[in-house]
Amino acid sequence: MDIKRPVSKTASLRDVAAKAGIGIATASSVLNGSRSNTRVSEATRKRIVDAARELRYHPNAVARALAGHPTKTLGVLFGLPRVTIAESNPFAFAVIEGILAGAAKEGYNVTLFTEPWVDAAQSLGKMRDGRVDGVIVIAASSQSDILPTLSEFGVPAVALAAAASDSPVPAVDVDNHAGSRMAVNHLLELGHRRIAHLQGDDTLSSAVRSRDGFLQALRDAGIEAAEGYVPAGTYEEKSGYERAIFLLERPDPPTAIVAANDVLAIAAIQAAHDRNVRVPEDLSVVGFDDIPMAAFIDPPLTTVHQDLLGMGTKAVRVLMQVLRGEATPGEPFLFMPVLVVRKSTAAPAVQSL
Amino acid sequence: MDIKRPVSKTASLRDVAAKAGIGIATASSVLNGSRSNTRVSEATRKRIVDAARELRYHPNAVARALAGHPTKTLGVLFGLPRVTIAESNPFAFAVIEGILAGAAKEGYNVTLFTEPWVDAAQSLGKMRDGRVDGVIVIAASSQSDILPTLSEFGVPAVALAAAASDSPVPAVDVDNHAGSRMAVNHLLELGHRRIAHLQGDDTLSSAVRSRDGFLQALRDAGIEAAEGYVPAGTYEEKSGYERAIFLLERPDPPTAIVAANDVLAIAAIQAAHDRNVRVPEDLSVVGFDDIPMAAFIDPPLTTVHQDLLGMGTKAVRVLMQVLRGEATPGEPFLFMPVLVVRKSTAAPAVQSL
DNA sequence: CTGAAAGCGCTTACAG
DNA sequence: CTGAAAGCGCTTACAG
Numbered sequence: 105m106d107i108k109r110p111v112s113k114t115a116s117l118r119d120v121a122a123k124a125g126i127g128i129a130t131a132s133s134v135l136n137g138s139r140s141n142t143r144v145s146e147a148t149r150k151r152i153v154d155a156a157r158e159l160r161y162h163p164n165a166v167a168r169a170l171a172g173h174p175t176k177t178l179g180v181l182f183g184l185p186r187v188t189i190a191e192s193n194p195f196a197f198a199v200i201e202g203i204l205a206g207a208a209k210e211g212y213n214v215t216l217f218t219e220p221w222v223d224a225a226q227s228l229g230k231m232r233d234g235r236v237d238g239v240i241v242i243a244a245s246s247q248s249d250i251l252p253t254l255s256e257f258g259v260p261a262v263a264l265a266a267a268a269s270d271s272p273v274p275a276v277d278v279d280n281h282a283g284s285r286m287a288v289n290h291l292l293e294l295g296h297r298r299i300a301h302l303q304g305d306d307t308l309s310s311a312v313r314s315r316d317g318f319l320q321a322l323r324d325a326g327i328e329a330a331e332g333y334v335p336a337g338t339y340e341e342k343s344g345y346e347r348a349i350f351l352l353e354r355p356d357p358p359t360a361i362v363a364a365n366d367v368l369a370i371a372a373i374q375a376a377h378d379r380n381v382r383v384p385e386d387l388s389v390v391g392f393d394d395i396p397m398a399a400f401i402d403p404p405l406t407t408v409h410q411d412l413l414g415m416g417t418k419a420v421r422v423l424m425q426v427l428r429g430e431a432t433p434g435e436p437f438l439f440m441p442v443l444v445v446r447k448s449t450a451a452p453a454v455q456s457l
Numbered sequence: 458m459d460i461k462r463p464v465s466k467t468a469s470l471r472d473v474a475a476k477a478g479i480g481i482a483t484a485s486s487v488l489n490g491s492r493s494n495t496r497v498s499e500a501t502r503k504r505i506v507d508a509a510r511e512l513r514y515h516p517n518a519v520a521r522a523l524a525g526h527p528t529k530t531l532g533v534l535f536g537l538p539r540v541t542i543a544e545s546n547p548f549a550f551a552v553i554e555g556i557l558a559g560a561a562k563e564g565y566n567v568t569l570f571t572e573p574w575v576d577a578a579q580s581l582g583k584m585r586d587g588r589v590d591g592v593i594v595i596a597a598s599s600q601s602d603i604l605p606t607l608s609e610f611g612v613p614a615v616a617l618a619a620a621a622s623d624s625p626v627p628a629v630d631v632d633n634h635a636g637s638r639m640a641v642n643h644l645l646e647l648g649h650r651r652i653a654h655l656q657g658d659d660t661l662s663s664a665v666r667s668r669d670g671f672l673q674a675l676r677d678a679g680i681e682a683a684e685g686y687v688p689a690g691t692y693e694e695k696s697g698y699e700r701a702i703f704l705l706e707r708p709d710p711p712t713a714i715v716a717a718n719d720v721l722a723i724a725a726i727q728a729a730h731d732r733n734v735r736v737p738e739d740l741s742v743v744g745f746d747d748i749p750m751a752a753f754i755d756p757p758l759t760t761v762h763q764d765l766l767g768m769g770t771k772a773v774r775v776l777m778q779v780l781r782g783e784a785t786p787g788e789p790f791l792f793m794p795v796l797v798v799r800k801s802t803a804a805p806a807v808q809s810l
Numbered sequence: 811c812t813g814a815a816a817g818c819g820c821t822t823a824c825a826g
Numbered sequence: 827c828t829g830a831a832a833g834c835g836c837t838t839a840c841a842g
Contacts, residue, residue, distance in 0.1 A: 116818090117819065118820095130829070162581070162583070165588050166586070167818070168820055170820070172821065197554075216557060216567050217566055234518050235518050470835065483812055485838095498812095517834085519836090520834070
């Protein structure tokens with residue numbers, strides 16, 4: 105395939121040096137701020153700057169990068185195996201929006217890797233072929249070798265939404281455990297006792313932490329989740345719908361459901377609707393994320409809000425620390441979510457046992 | 458600022474050539490498929506491949522780019538002056554999702570420019586400093602010199618959502634004119650005669666085309682829009698709300714509103730609600746875009762659906778044509794939108810004059 | 811079939 | 827204060 109480069113080439117340092125009648129190193133020094141000893145006479149500096157302007161000189165980023173300069177661009181990789189950002193969700197884009205905001209502040213561009221991470225042998229090279237200074241990995245699966253590999257080969261990286269206490273790279277995430285407890289406690293206060301959980305993919309640490317928080321809150325209240333009240337599944341709508349139907353068709357259906365994300369929660373509401381179970385009268389539902397749509401569905405979703413934008417921005421800041429060689433905290437940086445009570449939760453109609 | 462590069466350097470072509478005991482050019486030839494005469498004996502080919510694997514060799518993309526290869530990454534620039542993608546909207550992200558899908562298919566990565574285009578002098582350089590092979594500009598303002606500049610300097614580019622018949626670069630867009638006409642005709646069939654329009658920023662060609670389509674459809678039906686029924690404004694929610702209030706408080710309020718995008722339509726519904734005007738009984742509202750939220754608001758929004766994903770993907774395909782030096786159509790490629798009737802439109806309560 | 815050399819556009823010591 | 831040279835890691839004619 106014959107790919108063309110831009111037609112009119114930009115002037116090079118050599119061109120402006122020639123035009124200014126001086127050496128290339130000096131031109132580099134005044135134009136691109138390289139070199140420490142920027143002692144250049146006003147006269148020649150002006151000659152150089154003028155020449156550059158006339159020639160519309162702009163340094164070639166690729167050449168600078170090859171000569172050892174940072175590229176000032178960071179990479180973003182969606183960590184789910186075989187899933188790219190393109191097939192994604194409100195979640196990923198909210199996070200990316202935060203990353204963009206953070207990157208803008210640091211003068212960085214961001215490149216989105218469209219190819220999913222396969223394994224170290226296949227994918228590591230792309231992370232360090234010179235394009236990016238560092239990478240932010242979103243929602244890496246705990247089964248994947250991506251984080252350990254990046255760490256092993258010294259690729260500056262931070263994990264977003266995949267915190268683990270033994271994370272090989274700095275991590276920023278939301279406190280899913282606390283979020284689940286908030287949801288459960290809210291339902292407990294409303295009088296619910298038969299509470300089920302729709303968990304996410306348990307290869308994702310967020311899903312595990314959500315479930316653990318759910319179980320913990322119940323335990324703290326002296327309640328034991330009924331057998332089968334925490335069916336396994338994924339973060340996808342279909343999985344949520346099926347499990348909700350399963351739960352609602354039990355002889356002892358739950359009076360409330362805590363979903364690991366809003367998509368699952370909305371699916372549960374849909375399932376309830378299809379089974380003529382009223383929300384919130386017969387069934388309370390709590391989500392997690394607070395995606396834009398959450399406030400608009402019927403009934404408006406009670407959910408645990410997380411600051412996706414803030415997390416994206418924070419991830420960039422942490423990556424910058426890594427790039428500067430500054431110390432970074434050993435433990436994941438956790439954002440505290442907040443419960444947003446809307447209309448999908450209410451006291452149970454019949455007092456549960 | 459002292460930015461670190463990855464700790465463990467990847468092996469270079471020289472390293473593997475040395476290990477394989479052959480020349481660097483040959484290694485380049487077999488490993489990176491450069492050069493046409495790939496006639497290399499099986500024996501040395503194997504030696505090279507083995508050495509590369511052992512050394513975990515991966516070509517340095519920056520060096521290749523400097524040596525004249527395409528970077529296999531395309532840039533995306535949000536064309537609104539002083540607005541970056543980061544402050545954006547469901548619209549931009551849907552388009553980007555399409556771009557990502559298209560880029561993935563072509564083996565391209567995409568870098569999002571976080572800095573807004575200022576003017577040619579300030580920003581042109583960044584578009585051709587070697588990072589990207591070409592760029593997709595989203596929603597460029599007709600006031601901006603961005604498209605003409607890119608064209609003048611031969612930077613491969615395509616305009617997305619900024620079609621103009623005299624576009625300096627290939628364009629892909631939705632047919633806003635047809636979309637508006639669909640909206641108006643739908644209302645006309647319902648029996649409406651007093652129809653107002655909430656237009657977008659008229660520095661954006663989409664807004665102008667929407668308004669023209671609106672006016673045209675009315676004219677075709679032999680109706681003249683009442684004075685002040687097409688107030689100027691922007692695509693933003695606040696602007697939509699204020700204008701809707703203004704329209705509703707008129708002595709002769711419209712019985713229907715055609716908004717240039719869903720955000721404006723939703724704002725209009727909100728305004729109606731705040732003024733105790735029932736939708737759709739007292740006021741019909743039609744949007745444009747069909748953002749995910751549109752189906753979930755109360756009442757579900759009747760709107761003109763555009764295939765944002767498809768447009769993003771198409772833009773990538775057109776950019777690839779440009780990069781390959783293939784001919785591209787002179788006229789903008791227009792996607793035909795489709796009217797989606799939901800619950801925000803109905804026959805007018807009182808027969809309008 | 812295979813290698814040495816020049817060049818892509820910069821930066822960085824190192825000399826004057 | 828300023829310049830010549832080497833080098834970043836590749837590719838591309840050009841020679842054998």
